[in-house]
Amino acid sequence: MRATWDALASADTARYVGDPARGAAELDSLFGRLGADPRGGVCVEVGCGPGRMTGALAERFDRVVAVDVSPAMLERARASVPAPNVEFRAVSGERLDSVADGEADVLVCYLVLQHLPGRRVVESYLREFARVLAPGGSAFVQLPVLEPGLRPRLWRALRALAVPLAARLSRDPERAPAFRGFRVGPRELERALAAARLRVAARDEGPDAPYRHSRDLFLRLEPA
Secondary structure, eight states, X not given: XXXXXXXXXXXXXXXXXXXXXXXXXXXXXXXXXXXXXXXXXXXXXXXXXXXXXXXXXXXXXXXXXXEESOHHHHHHHHHHOOOTTEEEEEOOSSSOTTSOTTOEEEEEEOSOXXXXXXXXXXXXXXXXXXXXXXXXXXXXXXXXXXXXXXXXXXXXXXXXXXXXXXXXXXXXXXXXXXXXXOOBOHHHHHHHHHHHTEXXXXXXXXXXOSSTTEEEEEEEEEEO
């Protein structure tokens, strides 16, 4: 994961993390569609990338801890977000290692879970969200979810075979599993949230996700 995103840090990140000019508006939309307007306290931003939303978070919260698996992405973010209340930290990729238990009053994870390479890593991130949330804290999470039915599951199974093969045949980081990602199904997500002891306080669905056989899901999660 680190090697993939370090390589992508030198590319035009707007193609896969979105237009930097729209970061603040998308953040407001994420909170608004989930019926919240959080401010103050400590916010942990999971997968800050080049800092597209970090500056907007710094205006809302007393302190922002922005984490990413890629040191190269963190360097870009530091250069673009000089706000004194932001701290940038590296994480391993499967855990939020540098974030303490209960450190986050608010956690934001947007356009990140769709790039994780497997269900086990998605489940690990959800457990980590529960670990780092303070009592009464909320996690605002976006992820594409596989549509129900046999065809989407067959497509996912074939894709799980094709993506690693394509990655071996190409040096393009956009073909790597850590970029192409994994789509959890609705029941898999329900089980993962229950195992992480997170409850859904609010949810919304966007238009069809830009991924085959998937839809965008937006969640406000709280410790169960």
